[in-house]
Amino acid sequence: MVESEHDVALEDTDRLHGRSALVNNVKAAVALAGAVRSTLGPRGLDKMLVEDGGSATITNDGVTVLETAKVEHPTARLLISTSSAQDRAARDGTTTTVILISELLQNALELVRSGVHPSIIMNGYQIALAEALDEMERVSRVPADDSEIPAAVATSISGKIDSVVGKHLTRLALEAAGALSGEDGGKDLERLRVKRLLIKDGGVLDSEVVHGLVLPKSRMDMASSANSDGGRIAIIDGGMESPKLDFEASIEVISADALRGFHERARKRMRAQVDLLSSLGVDLLVVRDGIAEDAATLLTNAGITAYRRYEREDLERLARITGSAMVRDARRITDEDIGTYSSRSERSYSGVKHTRIDGPEGGAVTVLIRGSSPSAREEVERAFDDALGVAHRLSADSRMLPGGGATQIHLARHLRAFAPSQAGREQLAIEAFAAALEIVPRTLAENSGLDPIDEILELSAAQTASTENGAWIGMDVMSGGKVRMDEAGVFDPLFVAHHALSGAVEAANSVLKIDDVLWAKQDAQTPDWQSEMEDQD
Ligand code: ADP
Ligand code: MG
Numbered sequence: 001m002v003e004s005e006h007d008v009a010l011e012d013t014d015r016l017h018g019r020s021a022l023v024n025n026v027k028a029a030v031a032l033a034g035a036v037r038s039t040l041g042p043r044g045l046d047k048m049l050v051e052d053g054g055s056a057t058i059t060n061d062g063v064t065v066l067e068t069a070k071v072e073h074p075t076a077r078l079l080i081s082t083s084s085a086q087d088r089a090a091r092d093g094t095t096t097t098v099i100l101i102s103e104l105l106q107n108a109l110e111l112v113r114s115g116v117h118p119s120i121i122m123n124g125y126q127i128a129l130a131e132a133l134d135e136m137e138r139v140s141r142v143p144a145d146d147s148e149i150p151a152a153v154a155t156s157i158s159g160k161i162d163s164v165v166g167k168h169l170t171r172l173a174l175e176a177a178g179a180l181s182g183e184d185g186g187k188d189l190e191r192l193r194v195k196r197l198l199i200k201d202g203g204v205l206d207s208e209v210v211h212g213l214v215l216p217k218s219r220m221d222m223a224s225s226a227n228s229d230g231g232r233i234a235i236i237d238g239g240m241e242s243p244k245l246d247f248e249a250s251i252e253v254i255s256a257d258a259l260r261g262f263h264e265r266a267r268k269r270m271r272a273q274v275d276l277l278s279s280l281g282v283d284l285l286v287v288r289d290g291i292a293e294d295a296a297t298l299l300t301n302a303g304i305t306a307y308r309r310y311e312r313e314d315l316e317r318l319a320r321i322t323g324s325a326m327v328r329d330a331r332r333i334t335d336e337d338i339g340t341y342s343s344r345s346e347r348s349y350s351g352v353k354h355t356r357i358d359g360p361e362g363g364a365v366t367v368l369i370r371g372s373s374p375s376a377r378e379e380v381e382r383a384f385d386d387a388l389g390v391a392h393r394l395s396a397d398s399r400m401l402p403g404g405g406a407t408q409i410h411l412a413r414h415l416r417a418f419a420p421s422q423a424g425r426e427q428l429a430i431e432a433f434a435a436a437l438e439i440v441p442r443t444l445a446e447n448s449g450l451d452p453i454d455e456i457l458e459l460s461a462a463q464t465a466s467t468e469n470g471a472w473i474g475m476d477v478m479s480g481g482k483v484r485m486d487e488a489g490v491f492d493p494l495f496v497a498h499h500a501l502s503g504a505v506e507a508a509n510s511v512l513k514i515d516d517v518l519w520a521k522q523d524a525q526t527p528d529w530q531s532e533m534e535d536q537d
Helices: 005-007 018-039 062-068 074-090 095-114 119-139 147-159 163-180 187-192 255-280 293-300 312-324 376-393 406-421 428-435 439-447 451-464 495-511
Strands: 014-018 045-051 056-059 194-199 208-210 212-215 232-236 284-287 306-307 339-341 343-349 351-357 363-371 400-402 471-476 482-484 491-493 516-520
Touching: 014 018, 014 343, 014 491, 018 045, 018 062, 018 095, 018 312, 018 439, 018 495, 045 495, 045 516, 056 062, 062 074, 062 095, 062 482, 074 095, 074 255, 074 376, 074 495, 095 119, 095 495, 119 428, 119 495, 147 163, 147 491, 147 495, 163 187, 163 208, 187 194, 187 312, 187 376, 194 212, 194 376, 208 339, 208 400, 212 451, 232 312, 255 293, 255 516, 293 306, 312 339, 312 351, 312 376, 363 376, 363 471, 376 491, 400 406, 400 495, 406 428, 406 439, 439 471, 451 471, 451 482, 491 495
Parallel strands: 194 363, 212 363, 232 284, 284 306
Antiparallel strands: 014 516, 045 056, 208 363, 212 351, 232 339, 343 351, 400 491, 471 482
């Protein structure tokens, strides 16, 4: 019998088809979610990540765990990239995203086993998503007073850092975000404009926001002044080196005179550049590349303090706070390019000279992150990043939802009531979707040592019994009570919840769409940290 072309093409591959493909993919998702679910919420536990070389990171951050894990299974990779996308877009909700995908997939698998076709489930999930997103908007509200934005920011990092440090970082994040408000530059603005500087000495609570740019640099010539009460600044996005004599090039050095002439011209050019800066009233010069050594004295004599080898990103921040232009060629600088700074000072942090330059324009700040050990500083930096990201995004859209599982319990109730309005088997998928949402309160309860079944029943009952705004009743895992989340100060920003749910459904549906998995040569490994799901099927 002649083999078909198709079969020959697949000779070297392992193939999982239909149901087995789905079972295998769901298993990978469940294993991956199992690795991060214990970190969810303020009472979640930490993970210690040990790298090949033995260095360890301790973290409570879902996306950090996932991005460090060595995972090969394509479905597991899809979950990780969905979680990373959530991190980039919303800075929060990364663990929630992963456990939602896993739960949506498990519930879908149940339905497939009872005879519902995956395409019906995908359709039902889409319908449920649209309804859930609408309902989320209805439940959400803008802050009622000045305490609620800080509470929302603090909630978003409550799992990552202890509450005293969390409060401090929340204040810093709001201060830094405030400096950026009114600026147009998209979501990544806070990454570009807020410089993070990790400093060895001092405790975490000594971390601070500086309304200027601080860098571990000192001035080029110690003879120039170390401090200043302000003046005019020029920024050169290039170098101020003298041209080099390249002996391999075709300049023919005929005599010592010619060589002397060459150097003389180079000095003249440098002097002309310094004179130009001086005539424009510049007393502070910051250059991206090098500055020729023999220019140092010329500059100092002209009353100009010079700094060199600044990263481009830092130059951009400096340009912003001083209102100066970044000029490529120092010879072409004009009066319009010059900016103003309000002060400059040098000081040492843990034995390293740092220079701080403040400007009148705002729009960029430096956060000095302190902590006693490298891992403490990194954990604080990660938490600060999230807090800043959330604070910055809340300034564009401040609508908030109740945290503590309240939103998910409400949505589950709402969707169960909504399901019968849909014709056909999609109803079943909408119910499966509703049940999947309960993974969030369930996991929060589990991680706090509470009984998940009782908690969900009690929460649903409390929401139903409430005469007004039942949707806002959730569980405060710090106090253990079923209370109004706005009174407990547990808020989830709408954009975080919105993005997490849409991302989760998109990922789950793209797994459900797979009917055939072809693996070249060997099986990709299912992550083996946990294999709760026994091989059924
Ligand atoms: P993620 O990576 O998904 O943001 P977190 O570990 O930050 O995961 O946990 C976020 C969840 O914890 C949200 O559902 C939030 O409502 C909940 N949460 C935060 N603080 C509390 C609290 N005091 N009580 C109950 N739930 C809380
Ligand atoms: Mg969070």
